Amino acid sequence: MDPLRQSPSPSSSRASSPRTFSCERLGYVGIEAVLDQLKIKAMKMGFEFNIMVVGQSGLGKSTMVNTLFKSKIWKSTMPGLRVPMPQTLQLHSVTHVIEENGVKLKLTVTDTPGFGDQINNDKCWDPVLGYINEQYERYLQEEILITRQRHIPDTRVHCCVYFVPPTGHCLRPLDLEFLQRLCRAVNVVPVIARADSLTIEEREAFRHRIQDDLKTHSIEVYPQKSFDEDINDKILNSKIRERIPFAVVGADREHMVNGRCVLGRKTKWGIIEVENMAHCEFPLLRDLLIRSHLQDLKDITHNVHYENYRIIRLKESHALPRGPGWVNLAPTQSPTPTGTRASPGPGKVCRWAEDDSDEDF
């Protein structure tokens, strides 16, 4: 009630675009208190984030996830342990709730053991695409209900981290195929895994070659150039785009270096510090994914990828005529003999998604 109360302005990394005045204001009204209200509400509700890690086995995916979120999300598979190699590609999902300074985050990590491990890796992206589309489908079904929940649980994959093996040459055909198909459906962030096997120069060369490859095949990884909204975004994102893919090293053990306790990998010739920018680019990845662009990832998933999926789904169910004044909702898929509202089998969905994507894009 104190008219001179200043509500704290949010720490913004960039200035917001100015708006035109159309009314002359004579005093303080208190509109900016709505920012506080937003914050309070967001803190109360908590956040959700779903991340998927894709890559061959042995590239350090589980370790990377543990390092990113500084907790034992996954039991990282130790080499030598007799873990039966999965015959087919499976997806494992784990959900955790982590909290920091009052902010609750419900984190879901999906792993893809068995990716690219077989001799014949044909169509190994199908289950992944199928899973992604299945999450979209779930959300869509919830959204078109008549009596829908107040808050639709969001299981859609917000970000897919793709681990590129550090060959040092260029992207392999498997990588290219996968990236091409996935970047249309989800935000993909490629990283060079196990980058401690490359020297700094090799890293740079590798990175440039990968960037060229991506450009040649017109693969748009996150942050996508076409979604930059204003000039500040462009500047920030182009800096990031220069460094994509990040060369990362994951570690969940701590060692003593110069009296400090750091996460790192200890080798005979030295300790690779994960959080040291001179050693690897893990901090960049972490900042991108968590500290600065998390909300952006979610927004793009919701506003772009999900909408694209929805458009495709609605169009294909649009064989029916328009009722008076209304657009058709998507009916369920042609009912199976049991008539249950089953989500379409993954193969079917992603096959169609592929075909459509071949036509549309």
Add this chain to the structure above:
Amino acid sequence: MQGGRRGGLQGSAAERPTTEVARRAGTLLAGEGSGALNPPPRRTPLPRGWAIEERSGLEQQRRGPSLAPPPAGLGCAQSVTLSLCRRSSAVSCALAPVAAVPVAALADAGTMAATDIARQVGEGCRTVPLAGHVGFDSLPDQLVNKSVSQGFCFNILCVGETGLGKSTLMDTLFNTKFEGEPATHTQPGVQLRSNTYDLQESNVGLKLTIVSTVGFGDQINKEDSYKPIVEFIDAQFEAYLQEELKIRRVLHTYHDSRIHACLYFIAPTGHSLKSLDLVTMKKLDSKVNIIPIIAKSDAISKSELTKFKIKITSELVSNGVQIYQFPTDDESVAEINGTMNAHLPFAVIGSTEELKIGNKMMKARQYPWGTVQVENEAHCDFVKLREMLIRVNMEDLREQTHSRHYELYRRCKLEEMGFKDTDPDSKPFSLQETYEAKRNEFLGELQKKEEEMRQMFVQRVKEKEAELKEAEKELHEKFDRLKKLHQDEKKKLEDKKKSLDDEVNAFKQRKTAAELLQSQGSQAGGSQTLKRDKEKKNFF
């Protein structure tokens, strides 16, 4: 402050935090708005000590439906017992359609939230302790930045009789001068006038739309006065629904025109609510958040005011009118909202004139017997209104509009269309069937219309033909007439010619006869005459 409060949840024990959070979820449910839908308190069975869940998801060969996905579509881990407990909560969720926990807000920036952080925690998501600073505590800031760059919008509807000071109050609330002239009392019906303004304060941009009723309460027969208002509100919902159902939609940049708050201006009679007010509020309470205010309250004395307020609230309650209650579930605002709820309806005074009082310029109204200060809490409740409407609850108002009123409208509208949901546990009623039926119906209608049109066409053609035939006949007649005329003329001319010819012949005959006579006469006369005649003739 909040960190400390939530500190209790940050623990390794899975049960204590879950019960506490679940209990809070229960109170969330209970304390939720005074809507007509009261969801039953959720009873989630809390499983004990879950380890990391793993879900064997889709396998490459599997083509059929995936492993019994829970109907409510939760992305959490699955095991048999887990799916049981989730199904039970899903059923209770289906029973309580408007489930309690607040929605992901702004139609634009979808904050994905915890709904059921209670539900999820209860179902076995482990709270994992962090070994260091990860950095996602900047999430609320990221969210706020996004919202700021997108801007906010807020729509207020002012309902009240002419002359109660609606425009002045809006000017006073937002500290500016919105343009518009005062309405006359001679409007034939109730109309709604809507204006949109762009306000900016520090870095927050607000698109404010103020809708005002013009001519409300001025007619002699006021039975239908509420109808234009209800229609307007419905039209805004309709527009949003249409946008939401489009195939290609742009919801995150859509200008939301749904009414977030309705300020109902009550005339300061001091006795009770007018019947027009009661009827209108009753019609509006399920469509919009109503905040009743007593306008021009400097006309009522303090004692009368308290009695008036009590009378109004009791009338509202006895008539079952659901006015907007400020939310009391969040601790930070519960207290202030609770006290304010008791002060409803607010008695306000609006004024844009500034007078010098003491040594400050203040908004006030000057009377010969004293000066009423607008921002003085002892004089009127204007400050309370501003506080509640703008500074504390703007976001909640928008959320209620979206999650309660709009959802209700949407549900009614879609059910009206004949669409039903699939029932998860009983036999499924697929939308496909409804569509087939509707489609056949529609095609049948189409055919009928086609028939009609065809018949109409045929008829028109016939008429035209008849017309043309008549015209043809006329033309023929005309032609005949002309022909006849022509023939008559011809005949006459021929007659004349004939007579002329006759005359010529007759003349010729006479001439020959005369010549003959002459020649006979000259022959009898002698040859001299002949010669003379011949000479004469030679002369001739």
